[in-house]
Amino acid sequence: MPLLQAKLERFETLAAECELIAGRALDGGKRELYLRLGAHYRALATDMQAVIASVDAAA
Template sequence: MKDMQAHLQRLRNEAEECELISKLATNGTKKALFAKLAEHHRSLVKEVEEAITASPLIPSD
């Protein structure tokens, strides 16, 4: 369970970092790329959260 939580936190951090880079980028292509990466990471966060809560083998905290 701690591994899943650690991975979840890592994904959240990466989403935040990509969002920040997107906001700071001056190149339009890079801005769009990092915005898309941030969106993808947020999607992964949601999927991992759902997997944690849906799994009967993994106790949720």
């Protein structure tokens, strides 16, 4: 379980970093890239939360 929690935290951190970079990007293409990447990491974090919840429910 600690491994799953660590992955969740990493995805959340990466999402926040991408959103921060997107907010500072001057180039529209790079801003869009980092926004999409941040959204992808947010989706991974959401999926990981569901996995953790299902593991908790099964225990």
